[in-house]
Amino acid sequence: MIQRIERSIVYVAEFEGEVVGFANYSTVRDGGKVELAAIYLYPEFQGKGIGTALIQQAVKELKGIKxxxxxxxxxxxxxxxxxxxxxxxxxxxxxxxxxGHILKQVRMVKRV
Structure with a gap:
């Protein structure tokens, strides 16, 4: 777990001094690829542009992201x-x- 945290970049969203969500990214890999491992907001804070801001902040700050x-x-x-x-x-x-369960997943990419 510590190694995963050390290889992660976490952005935290706050409202009135309280944490209301986060986004967890990998570091930038060769070719400018980044993995968005998790993004989470408390339900009452969804639909307010916070998730969008967490993505935009990573695009702005992560050097070499493509x-x-x-x-x-x-x-x-x-x-x-x-x-x-x-x-x-x-x-x-x-x-x-x-x-023992089959999870159906979708792999998505955003080019920046």
Whole structure:
């Protein structure tokens, strides 16, 4: 876990001094590729532009960034709609076995 944190870049969203969400990115890899490992906002703060700001901040600050990749569960319609609205495009769909269950996921990319 510590190694993962050391290789991560985390942006935190605050409202009135309280943390309301975050976005967790990998460091920039060869070719300017970055992985958006997680983005989360408390439900009452969704739809207010905070998620968009967390993506925009990474694009602004991460040197050499050319592409942001993310994996989204195929059934996560809210997430898929959010990322599509932010300019992410479908790369591929795949199945991932996790603890005896098959998770259907979508790989997306945003070129910046």
């Amino acid at each position: 592409e942001i990749y993310i994996n989204v569960e195929k059934d996560n319609k809210i997430g898929l709609n959010f990322y599509e609205a932010k300019g992410f495009e479908l790369v591929k769909e795949s199945d991932l076995e996790f603890d």
